[in-house]
Amino acid sequence: MNYPVWLVPIFGTGWVVGSIAIIHVLISHFAVGGGFFLPLAEMKAMKEGRRDWFPQLKMFSKFFLVLTGVFGAVTGVGIWFAIGLASPEGTSTLIHNFVFAWGSEWMIFLIELTLAAVYYYTWDRIPDELHLRLGFLYAIFAFLTLVIINGILTFMLTPSKGWLEVAGTGHEADAFFQAFFNPTYWPSLFLRTLVCISLAGIFSLAVFSRLDGKKDGKVKREMIRWSAMWLLPAFILMPFCFLWYLWMVPASQRELMSLGISTIGSGAFTQVTRLGLITLMTSGTIVGVVYFLAYQSPRDFKFGHAMSVVMLALIATASTECVREMLRKPYVIDQWMYSNGVRKTQVAKFNQEGFLTHSPWQPPAGATPVEVGRRMFMGECMACHTLDGYRGIKGLLGGRDEKAIGNILEMLHKDQADSPYSKFMPPLVGTDEEIADLRIYLASLVTTPPPTPPSAAPPLAATTPLR
Amino acid sequence: MEKSLSAEPKSTSPATWSTQIWDWADARLGLSEVIHLAEKKRVPDHRHSFWYYWGGITLFFFIVMCFSGVLLLIYYRPGDGAYESVRQITYDIKFGWLIRSTHSWAANLMLASAFIHMFSAYFMKAYRGPREFTWWSGFGLLLLGMVFGFSGYLLPMDDLAYFATKVGLAIPAVIPVVGPWIANLIRGGPDVNAFTVSRFFALHVVVLPALFIPLLMFHLLLVQKHGMSIPESEERKPESERMSVPFFPNFAMKDLAMWLIALNVLALMASLFPWGLGDAADSLKPAPMGIHPEWYFMSSFEVLKLFGQWFPGEAGEFLGLILFNLGLILWVLIPFYDTSSKYGMRARLATYFGLFVIAILMTTTIWGYAVLPPTH
Numbered sequence: 001m002n003y004p005v006w007l008v009p010i011f012g013t014g015w016v017v018g019s020i021a022i023i024h025v026l027i028s029h030f031a032v033g034g035g036f037f038l039p040l041a042e043m044k045a046m047k048e049g050r051r052d053w054f055p056q057l058k059m060f061s062k063f064f065l066v067l068t069g070v071f072g073a074v075t076g077v078g079i080w081f082a083i084g085l086a087s088p089e090g091t092s093t094l095i096h097n098f099v100f101a102w103g104s105e106w107m108i109f110l111i112e113l114t115l116a117a118v119y120y121y122t123w124d125r126i127p128d129e130l131h132l133r134l135g136f137l138y139a140i141f142a143f144l145t146l147v148i149i150n151g152i153l154t155f156m157l158t159p160s161k162g163w164l165e166v167a168g169t170g171h172e173a174d175a176f177f178q179a180f181f182n183p184t185y186w187p188s189l190f191l192r193t194l195v196c197i198s199l200a201g202i203f204s205l206a207v208f209s210r211l212d213g214k215k216d217g218k219v220k221r222e223m224i225r226w227s228a229m230w231l232l233p234a235f236i237l238m239p240f241c242f243l244w245y246l247w248m249v250p251a252s253q254r255e256l257m258s259l260g261i262s263t264i265g266s267g268a269f270t271q272v273t274r275l276g277l278i279t280l281m282t283s284g285t286i287v288g289v290v291y292f293l294a295y296q297s298p299r300d301f302k303f304g305h306a307m308s309v310v311m312l313a314l315i316a317t318a319s320t321e322c323v324r325e326m327l328r329k330p331y332v333i334d335q336w337m338y339s340n341g342v343r344k345t346q347v348a349k350f351n352q353e354g355f356l357t358h359s360p361w362q363p364p365a366g367a368t369p370v371e372v373g374r375r376m377f378m379g380e381c382m383a384c385h386t387l388d389g390y391r392g393i394k395g396l397l398g399g400r401d402e403k404a405i406g407n408i409l410e411m412l413h414k415d416q417a418d419s420p421y422s423k424f425m426p427p428l429v430g431t432d433e434e435i436a437d438l439r440i441y442l443a444s445l446v447t448t449p450p451p452t453p454p455s456a457a458p459p460l461a462a463t464t465p466l467r
Numbered sequence: 468m469e470k471s472l473s474a475e476p477k478s479t480s481p482a483t484w485s486t487q488i489w490d491w492a493d494a495r496l497g498l499s500e501v502i503h504l505a506e507k508k509r510v511p512d513h514r515h516s517f518w519y520y521w522g523g524i525t526l527f528f529f530i531v532m533c534f535s536g537v538l539l540l541i542y543y544r545p546g547d548g549a550y551e552s553v554r555q556i557t558y559d560i561k562f563g564w565l566i567r568s569t570h571s572w573a574a575n576l577m578l579a580s581a582f583i584h585m586f587s588a589y590f591m592k593a594y595r596g597p598r599e600f601t602w603w604s605g606f607g608l609l610l611l612g613m614v615f616g617f618s619g620y621l622l623p624m625d626d627l628a629y630f631a632t633k634v635g636l637a638i639p640a641v642i643p644v645v646g647p648w649i650a651n652l653i654r655g656g657p658d659v660n661a662f663t664v665s666r667f668f669a670l671h672v673v674v675l676p677a678l679f680i681p682l683l684m685f686h687l688l689l690v691q692k693h694g695m696s697i698p699e700s701e702e703r704k705p706e707s708e709r710m711s712v713p714f715f716p717n718f719a720m721k722d723l724a725m726w727l728i729a730l731n732v733l734a735l736m737a738s739l740f741p742w743g744l745g746d747a748a749d750s751l752k753p754a755p756m757g758i759h760p761e762w763y764f765m766s767s768f769e770v771l772k773l774f775g776q777w778f779p780g781e782a783g784e785f786l787g788l789i790l791f792n793l794g795l796i797l798w799v800l801i802p803f804y805d806t807s808s809k810y811g812m813r814a815r816l817a818t819y820f821g822l823f824v825i826a827i828l829m830t831t832t833i834w835g836y837a838v839l840p841p842t843h
Contacts, residue, residue, distance in 0.1 A: 281734040
């Protein structure tokens with residue numbers, strides 16, 4: 001259950017996690033891809049005797065160290081704080097199952113950070129060969145962090161049959177490897193690796209775009225073109241990996257992607273489709289812009305152009321991560337825990353004994369129905385809804401009276417399979433009294449404006465309060 | 468001689484199937500002559516070059532509107548079935564909502580980029596000789612674009628479209644003597660109804676394109692003939708210090724990349740903020756709160772409203788209409804006033820006038836939105 005103190009008005013807890021996570025994903029994937037980019041570029045320069053690349057690569061490694069070591073690390077810790085507060089039950093499950101994996105990832109991350117710093121500070125100070133080895137060592141450790149975190153992230157969407165069979169028994173650790181190498185593990189790892197490689201190309205374009213096309217024309221042309229080539233693997237392989245990934249996603253979750261094809265009628269229920277379209281569009285555009293602007297006219301490629309590509313990458317990352325998160329709906333851990341922290345196995349018990357009885361939101365004795373309803377809202381709805389802002393409940397219920405609200409709550413409580421709500425929302429759990437109190441509370445939030453008498457067409461200036 | 472940032476050196480690869488196809492087509496269509504011409508054409512390259520892209524971006528949005536408009540035509544039914552057909556497009560037909568949203572957002576973005584293009588041309592003094600006709604044709608395109616927007620807004624025939632059109636058509640109605648007659652002619656009667664939809668539909672898909680496309684061709688032809696204008700800061704430089712790039716491939720590639728970015732902005736807007744549909748228009752229902760014209764008419768709407776407050780009766784609104792039109796005439800005739808290629812008093816006054824117009828447009832638009840009552 002949620003802590004009773006974690007209230008994020010307007011923005012909602014989901015967006016707190018999302019905002020930090022989107023930036024973190026962008027930077028952390030660059031940390032992996034850039035880890036390969038730097039030593040490979042250095043090796044190329046060494047083989048071809050291009051010492052004039054070295055100052056540029058040193059400049060790149062400085063940018064790399066600051067961006068990944070500072071912003072990447074800070075946002076990584078930020079996610080921990082945010083998810084721990086937004087979904088304590090879900091986070092607790094992850095920690096209990098993957099404590100060993102997470103511990104290892106932190107160790108590896110520390111080594112990765114150290115190596116990034118050593119790599120930058122040893123430019124021109126140690127032999128070239130040794131410096132190159134340091135670069136490759138960094139790349140290996142950076143990639144290992146992805147190998148580990150990928151297992152935990154994919155677990156939430158496809159926890160595996162083996163783990164689900166032992167979930168809740170206290171023997172979850174026996175199914176560690178099944179949970180870790182779950183059905184979407186490999187396609188996700190390939191997809192993310194391709195993203196890492198692409199981001200290395202995109203950020204290197206940003207760094208090398210600052211070279212003067214007239215003064216350093218030759219170096220700029222070579223480095224921009226070489227950076228642009230890093231987008232080629234993703235351009236070719238990404239569609240196949242994406243189809244592989246979708247193939248491994250359970251059909252019930254895959255269905256969420258197609259809900260928005262024919263209608264926008266259900267608003268939030270079609271977000272997955274709409275966000276998926278944005279991912280497709282921005283990814284395709286990145287390739288197009290890089291080809292036309294960077295590869296075709298490398299010497300004219302300016303920082304502004306590069307930043308537009310970075311912005312597109314940010315949008316692509318944001319929409320893809322949103323789609324990935326929403327594909328789990330209504331669960332936070334598929335088939336095990338709903339997005340509001342209620343376990344699937346607890347539904348019958350909570351319906352019989354009451355939700356608030358087993359929740360930190362338990363009201364004091366003698367609380368009014370509105371107060372009890374408010375606590376029900378905090379405990380069951382607040383993980384996804386705010387009052388006035390994102391998915392604001394007042395807006396969603398606007399114009400409905402208490403009876404209509406009661407009908408919606410009943411539908412959510414019954415949670416029938418053919419209801420579109422059941423695809424995205426957890427079942428509403430609780431006793432009849434608790435649900436009635438929630439109805440009263442929600443009705444108290446929504447005030448219907450008094451009806452306006454019919455009037456003729458408004459005159460030109462009578463439609464605003466000025467006249 | 469101008470300095471140039473030349474095109475990237477071409478590779479001399481052996482003949483492949485693609486070059487064979489090219490040679491075959493080139494022999495019949497003379498493509499290499501066109502490319503040679505495009506390579507000879509040069510585009511000025513300076514710190515204000517960014518503004519050169521806006522004409523192309525406007526054109527791009529127009530092309531998107533044409534394609535999405537044709538797709539909407541397949542299902543749209545003017546007249547009594549207008550609302551139901553748009554409801555089907557939005558809620559039943561696969562990706563219908565996306566096509567409709569793309570069309571609506573492209574219209575708004577086209578007008579926004581046309582405004583940016585016009586003001587950038589204005590401040591670069593691109594209206595000066597010999598480009599007067601380019602300026603006038605461009606301005607004509609902007610006005611036609613706004614009429615496109617106005618006529619398209621009614622076509623879904625939901626309550627918002629219905630009442631907003633009523634408000635919009637009240638503007639010509641304030642002209643003394645002929646005003647009501649003009650408004651009736653546009654409406655097809657004393658009220659907005661299915662006949663109005665049919666008229667607006669014909670205007671939107673036949674009359675306006677028949678005017679817009681030839682004018683657009685004329686505008687593009689003039690741009691090709693006279694080339695890009697350069698700002699005063701570049702004019703001051705000796706010719707030997709001015710930079711330029713070949714139109715093909717350098718500028719064309721960047722233009723294409725800009726189109727791709729524009730396409731992304733459009734896709735973002737269409738996907739994240741899909742165009743909704745209100746209740747079916749019903750003249751007996753009360754008007755929804757906060758009815759207002761689209762953003763590109765908000766300034767003129769607000770000016771008329773303010774004059775209507777300051778002066779009694781319809782005289783105020785009529786006075787506002789006259790003033791607004793006088794401003795438009797001044798704007799159109801600026802090439803006759805600011806003819807100097809130097810930096811004299813007239814050039815400065817023209818710049819101040821441009822800034823004044825922007826200030827008026829922005830203030831009245833923001834003010835118009837600020838005083839709107841809440842929608843619920």
